[in-house]
Amino acid sequence: MKCVVVRWGDAYRLSRQMALNVKKAGYKPDLVVAISRGGLVPARILCDVLGIMDLVSVKVEHWYVTGEHTERAVIKYPLNADLTGKKVLVVDDITDTGSSLTETVKHVSTLNPLSVKTATMQHLIQSSFKPDFTGEVVKDWAWFIYPWNFYEDLSNLTLRLLRNHPELKGDPEELSAWFRRYYGIRVSRKRLREAASMLCERGLTKWEGKALVLA
Incomplete structure (x- = not known):
C-alpha cells in the first residue's frame, strides 16, 4: 500500500489554499461544519484565513483502521443546531471514497440551511464525490498520513x-x-x-x- 507522509507545513499550505479557493469563488459561509476527526484541523485553518467565527463538527465513522473502511459512512454524533437560512461549508481533509462527505451533506441538508457547499484539503480524482473547493487535486491513489x-x-x-x-x-x-x-x-x-x-x-x-x- 503506497503511503505519503504529509508534514505540518504542507498541511497548512493545502488548507490555506483550500480557503483561498473558497474566497476566490465568492462563497461566504456563515458557518463551517468540520467532519471529525480528519477535517478538524483543516476547518480551523480555513476559518482563520476567511475570518469565520462559527465552527461546529459532526462525527462520522467510515475508516475504522488505516486503509480499511466500512461499506458506508455513518453519522455517529450528528449536529444539534438550527441552520435555517445559513450558508454552510462542510470541510474534510480528503475525498477518498466520498462516503463521509455524501452522508454529511445529506445530514446537514435536513437542518434547513440556505446553501451547502463542500471543501477538502485534498481531492482524489477517483473519489465518487467531487467537492466544490479543494486545495489540491491528487491523480494517483495513496494513503495520506497527516x-x-x-x-x-x-x-x-x-x-x-x-x-x-x-x-x-x-x-x-x-x-x-x-x-x-x-x-x-x-x-x-x-x-x-x-x-x-x-x-x-x-x-x-x-x-x-x-x-x-x-x-
Whole structure:
C-alpha cells in the first residue's frame, strides 16, 4: 500500500489554499461544519484565513483502521443546531471514497440551511464525490498520513505488517526497512518504537527481547 507522509507545513499550505479557493469563488459561509476527526484541523485553518467565527463538527465513522473502511459512512454524533437560512461549508481533509462527505451533506441538508457547499484539503480524482473547493487535486491513489493521525497510522501499519508477515521479527530497525519496502515511506526507529509502545498499551502486541510480536 503506497503511503505519503504529509508534514505540518504542507498541511497548512493545502488548507490555506483550500480557503483561498473558497474566497476566490465568492462563497461566504456563515458557518463551517468540520467532519471529525480528519477535517478538524483543516476547518480551523480555513476559518482563520476567511475570518469565520462559527465552527461546529459532526462525527462520522467510515475508516475504522488505516486503509480499511466500512461499506458506508455513518453519522455517529450528528449536529444539534438550527441552520435555517445559513450558508454552510462542510470541510474534510480528503475525498477518498466520498462516503463521509455524501452522508454529511445529506445530514446537514435536513437542518434547513440556505446553501451547502463542500471543501477538502485534498481531492482524489477517483473519489465518487467531487467537492466544490479543494486545495489540491491528487491523480494517483495513496494513503495520506497527516500530522494529526501520524501515530495512529504508524501503529495500524505496524500491526498490519506483523499480521501479514509472520517472518517479520519486529525490531525497530527491521520495521523501518519494511516500511520503506511495503509503504514507500521512511520512518525513524524512534517513531516506530513510540508507535509500538502504543500497540503494547492497547494489548495488541508485546516485546520479546528486542522484537515486537503479536500479543
